[in-house]
Amino acid sequence: MPKVTVDGQEIEVPAGATVLQACELAGKEIPRFCYHERLSIAGNCRMCLVEVKPGPPKPQASCALPAAEGQEIRTDSPMVKKAREGVMEFLLINHPLDCPICDQGGECDLQDQAVAYGRGGSRYHENKRAVTEKYMGPLIKTIMTRCIHCTRCVRFSEEIAGVDEIGALYRGEDMQITTYLEQAAAHELSANVIDLCPVGALTSRPYAFEARPWELKKTLSIDVSDAVGANITLHSKGREVMRALPRVNDDVNEEWLSDKGRYQVDGLTKRRLDRVWVRRDGKLQPAEWTEAFGLIAGALEGDKASIAAVAGDLLDAETMFAAKALVNACGSQLTEARQTGMTYDVSNLAAVNFNSTFAGIETADAILIVGSNVRWEAALLNVRLRKAVKAGAKVYIIGSEWNPTYPATFLGSDLKLLNRIPKELGDVMKSAKRPAVILGAAALAKGALPAGLKLIDKFGLVKDGWNGFNVLHISAARMASLMLGFTLPGGMGDIAAASPKVLLSLGADEMDYAAFPNSLKVFIGHHGDKGAHHADIILPGASYAEKDGTYVNAEGRVQFAEKAVFAPGDAREDWTILRALADALGVTVGFDSFAALQAKMIAAVPALGEEGLADYGALPKADAGAKFEGELVGYPIKDFYLTNPIARASEVMQRCSDELLHGADVKEAAE
Amino acid sequence: MADRTPAPDTPELRARWSAFAWTPENKKTADWHIAKYPEGRQRSAVMPLLDLAQRQVGAETDTQGWLPLPVIEYVAAYLGMPVIRVLEVASFYFMYNLTPVGKFHVQVCGTTPCMLRGSDDIIAACKKRGMEKGHVSADGLWTLTEVECMGNCATAPMVQINDDNYEDLTPERLDAVLDALAAGQTPKAGTQEPGRHTSEPSGGPTSLKDMVSANHDYRGEW
Numbered sequence: 001m002p003k004v005t006v007d008g009q010e011i012e013v014p015a016g017a018t019v020l021q022a023c024e025l026a027g028k029e030i031p032r033f034c035y036h037e038r039l040s041i042a043g044n045c046r047m048c049l050v051e052v053k054p055g056p057p058k059p060q061a062s063c064a065l066p067a068a069e070g071q072e073i074r075t076d077s078p079m080v081k082k083a084r085e086g087v088m089e090f091l092l093i094n095h096p097l098d099c100p101i102c103d104q105g106g107e108c109d110l111q112d113q114a115v116a117y118g119r120g121g122s123r124y125h126e127n128k129r130a131v132t133e134k135y136m137g138p139l140i141k142t143i144m145t146r147c148i149h150c151t152r153c154v155r156f157s158e159e160i161a162g163v164d165e166i167g168a169l170y171r172g173e174d175m176q177i178t179t180y181l182e183q184a185a186a187h188e189l190s191a192n193v194i195d196l197c198p199v200g201a202l203t204s205r206p207y208a209f210e211a212r213p214w215e216l217k218k219t220l221s222i223d224v225s226d227a228v229g230a231n232i233t234l235h236s237k238g239r240e241v242m243r244a245l246p247r248v249n250d251d252v253n254e255e256w257l258s259d260k261g262r263y264q265v266d267g268l269t270k271r272r273l274d275r276v277w278v279r280r281d282g283k284l285q286p287a288e289w290t291e292a293f294g295l296i297a298g299a300l301e302g303d304k305a306s307i308a309a310v311a312g313d314l315l316d317a318e319t320m321f322a323a324k325a326l327v328n329a330c331g332s333q334l335t336e337a338r339q340t341g342m343t344y345d346v347s348n349l350a351a352v353n354f355n356s357t358f359a360g361i362e363t364a365d366a367i368l369i370v371g372s373n374v375r376w377e378a379a380l381l382n383v384r385l386r387k388a389v390k391a392g393a394k395v396y397i398i399g400s401e402w403n404p405t406y407p408a409t410f411l412g413s414d415l416k417l418l419n420r421i422p423k424e425l426g427d428v429m430k431s432a433k434r435p436a437v438i439l440g441a442a443a444l445a446k447g448a449l450p451a452g453l454k455l456i457d458k459f460g461l462v463k464d465g466w467n468g469f470n471v472l473h474i475s476a477a478r479m480a481s482l483m484l485g486f487t488l489p490g491g492m493g494d495i496a497a498a499s500p501k502v503l504l505s506l507g508a509d510e511m512d513y514a515a516f517p518n519s520l521k522v523f524i525g526h527h528g529d530k531g532a533h534h535a536d537i538i539l540p541g542a543s544y545a546e547k548d549g550t551y552v553n554a555e556g557r558v559q560f561a562e563k564a565v566f567a568p569g570d571a572r573e574d575w576t577i578l579r580a581l582a583d584a585l586g587v588t589v590g591f592d593s594f595a596a597l598q599a600k601m602i603a604a605v606p607a608l609g610e611e612g613l614a615d616y617g618a619l620p621k622a623d624a625g626a627k628f629e630g631e632l633v634g635y636p637i638k639d640f641y642l643t644n645p646i647a648r649a650s651e652v653m654q655r656c657s658d659e660l661l662h663g664a665d666v667k668e669a670a671e
Numbered sequence: 672m673a674d675r676t677p678a679p680d681t682p683e684l685r686a687r688w689s690a691f692a693w694t695p696e697n698k699k700t701a702d703w704h705i706a707k708y709p710e711g712r713q714r715s716a717v718m719p720l721l722d723l724a725q726r727q728v729g730a731e732t733d734t735q736g737w738l739p740l741p742v743i744e745y746v747a748a749y750l751g752m753p754v755i756r757v758l759e760v761a762s763f764y765f766m767y768n769l770t771p772v773g774k775f776h777v778q779v780c781g782t783t784p785c786m787l788r789g790s791d792d793i794i795a796a797c798k799k800r801g802m803e804k805g806h807v808s809a810d811g812l813w814t815l816t817e818v819e820c821m822g823n824c825a826t827a828p829m830v831q832i833n834d835d836n837y838e839d840l841t842p843e844r845l846d847a848v849l850d851a852l853a854a855g856q857t858p859k860a861g862t863q864e865p866g867r868h869t870s871e872p873s874g875g876p877t878s879l880k881d882m883v884s885a886n887h888d889y890r891g892e893w
Contacts, residue, residue: 171762
């Protein structure tokens with residue numbers, strides 16, 4: 001623990017800290033461009049110069065200088081001020097003065113730091129350098145003349161994403177950042193380089209020239225595009241969500257966000273259900289709320305209990321609780337959230353939870369992934385796994401091959417090989433200090449959960465302070481639905497067998513509607529997708545951006561999202577629709593406001609009232625007779641960019657899918 | 672500064688170079704270079720391998736050699752590293768030619784000491800022979816490049832032609848060197864000044880004169 005003096009203030013800093021970190025600990029602001037907490041240190045922008053004694057009588061780059069015992073650091077001396085002004089002047093030599101037309105304006109590090117640490121005016125009268133634009137795909141817009149060569153984007157793609165595709169070609173003032181042959185940056189986290197770029201060189205292509213940061217209303221929300229539950233901020237202007245940016249949460253998403261979570265928001269304004277529709281003579285036609293409610297009440301005439309509810313993948317806990325309350329009030333128990341028909345046992349939630357936690361899995365030293373394409377099913381978790389591998393973890397994967405971005409051994413796709421553990425795998429797992437197993441959705445669909453629980457004892461997954469048994473869901477609503485008991489032992493099969501007169505589909509777009517030929521299908525949702533096509537009655541609901549709600553991610557973390565904008569047209573927040581429907585059906589659900597609904601939900605499931613990890617207790621005893629059966633053929637996600645109705649409605653996601661996954665040539669013509 | 676843009680990625684380029692692979696001899700050399708580095712650090716061999724590839728391309732095309740994109744990709748695959756990382760190296764160092772060059776790559780130093788000693792005349796002499804900066808001459812023999820300091824300031828002006836330096840040049844001496852090369856001979860590398868051996872002071876020693884013939888102890892004289 002070296003002691004250093006920063007501007008006369010003596011502080012103790014952790015061993016291994018840099019001078020820059022020491023200054024920050026002392027509360028000093030150090031300007032920087034290339035330095036980033038989560039990336040390796042490059043030391044090439046020189047903006048973080050400070051004066052350090054003992055040492056050479058010149059300013060030193062504090063980001064790359066280790067703090068040592070007895071250092072005297074000055075961040076306020078004339079030398080430092082002059083050095084910063086000098087560096088800033090050099091940076092601005094070739095930086096265009098186009099802030100008024102630059103999308104980074106208002107949230108630009110260079111702009112802010114030029115104001116704070118730069119000279120008053122320019123002394124440079126020569127020609128500036130110009131750099132040709134580079135194509136980096138449908139998400140990243142480049143204006144490379146603005147680039148100051150901090151190489152954050154290069155380091156991000158190499159170190160975090162694990163897809164080496166951005167590089168710095170040529171040298172000196174000719175240095176240019178580009179991808180190989182200007183191919184599109186094609187991975188799930190590519191757009192994070194836009195956040196990392198300290199200037200306007202890499203900006204968001206879909207968001208180009210849409211809004212200025214100071215015009216936007218920022219709302220704290222939760223990403224629903226996968227079960228990671230990334231913390232996001234929705235930036236809205238008027239009634240439209242303009243963009244989604246990640247928030248820092250070291251436990252969940254660090255400060256990254258998958259491209260889908262970031263760019264599906266343009267789907268929020270497209271293909272929306274904004275009025276009531278009723279099917280008459282085989283065609284959906286516009287209708288009024290009262291007419292729709294009347295039809296539903298009529299269908300249930302005399303047999304109120306013949307009602308069932310199926311929950312979609314994007315739902316908040318409140319909506320599901322309200323639906324369950326309604327169905328139960330009618331006297332029915334038919335509720336199911338696993339719309340694709342999975343039937344795993346949910347009597348013990350610890351057995352279907354990501355117990356290691358996302359932050360914890362980084363410390364695992366042997367990982368077995370069974371039936372999960374983690375890169376597509378939880379892109380941000382894959383970043384964690386990559387970190388674990390970098391720290392020395394070994395990864396084995398059972399399932400069809402995919403590119404994990406880190407060294408991993410594919411053992412084949414036959415689940416049965418886990419009945420007799422291959423020796424190499426067994427040795428590695430048993431000798432590991434923190435072994436972990438991740439069961440994916442593909443494995444759950446094959447009924448591998450009971451046999452998977454046997455691995456706990458076989459590999460010693462549970463140790464003091466370590467729980468290595470993990471199930472990885474792909475639906476944002478899944479854990480909340482399980483906590484609410486929104487399931488049946490036989491899954492969707494039970495509901496189909498009951499053949500309910502009314503089937504409430506709460507944004508369930510992936511379910512099989514053909515199994516319900518005799519039901520009145522009522523779709524309560526926000527997008528005109530598969531569910532709406534099959535519906536007899538459509539009641540327009542709100543998307544995740546348009547309602548307050550509680551979400552629980554795959555690791556059982558309860559998180560709260562706020563309403564950013566109002567739903568379009570006649571659309572209402574889902575719980576109000578269900579509340580009104582209760583009146584139409586003449587039953588009481590016991591809440592009249594969102595607060596009352598939430599209070600009732602928390603009374604029923606107290607864990608949902610507390611932000612943070614829910615406690616699911618101990619893992620169950622495995623059934624000794626359980627066996628792995630079947631072969632994993634593919635994964636549930638066939639197209640990373642089009643997994644939910646919002647993403648499918650999004651032009652940006654559609655373009656990503658066409659171009660990055662299916663190789664369509666939709667490059668924009670040069671202007 | 673010379674244009675360092677790689678030759679465009681055309682179907683013709685792919686057709687010509689996609690099948691590039693080490694000759695058995697070069698494969699041995701490549702593996703020998705790789706073996707110099709510890710396990711897991713094989714990428715360190717990227718520079719000698721690029722040079723080797725350039726020389727092999729040179730041997731195939733009877734030129735100094737250059738690095739077409741498919742060859743760069745081959746080297747990347749051979750070392751198991753991303754292509755962009757190899758291209759970064761190849762585009763950084765001047766010794767790698769990213770576009771085709773002639774049989775003799777005439778690199779004229781134009782940095783200050785050479786310029787003061789007449790490199791402008793040298794470049795003019797080259798141009799008079801039909802060379803053009805960055806282009807291969809019509810007969811396929813010459814490519815002219817102006818480069819920065821080659822570290823031969825004491826014998827300026829100088830040119831580097833493929834692997835050899837020719838120093839103390841005048842337009843006439845350069846012509847003699849180039850004529851000899853064109854005729855298939857091997858002119859004497861190094862200084863072209865008669866009576867000069869390497870970079871010793873021209874016109875005889877100017878300091879430490881007593882040291883020329885035998886060791887002399889200057890210490891008493893300071």
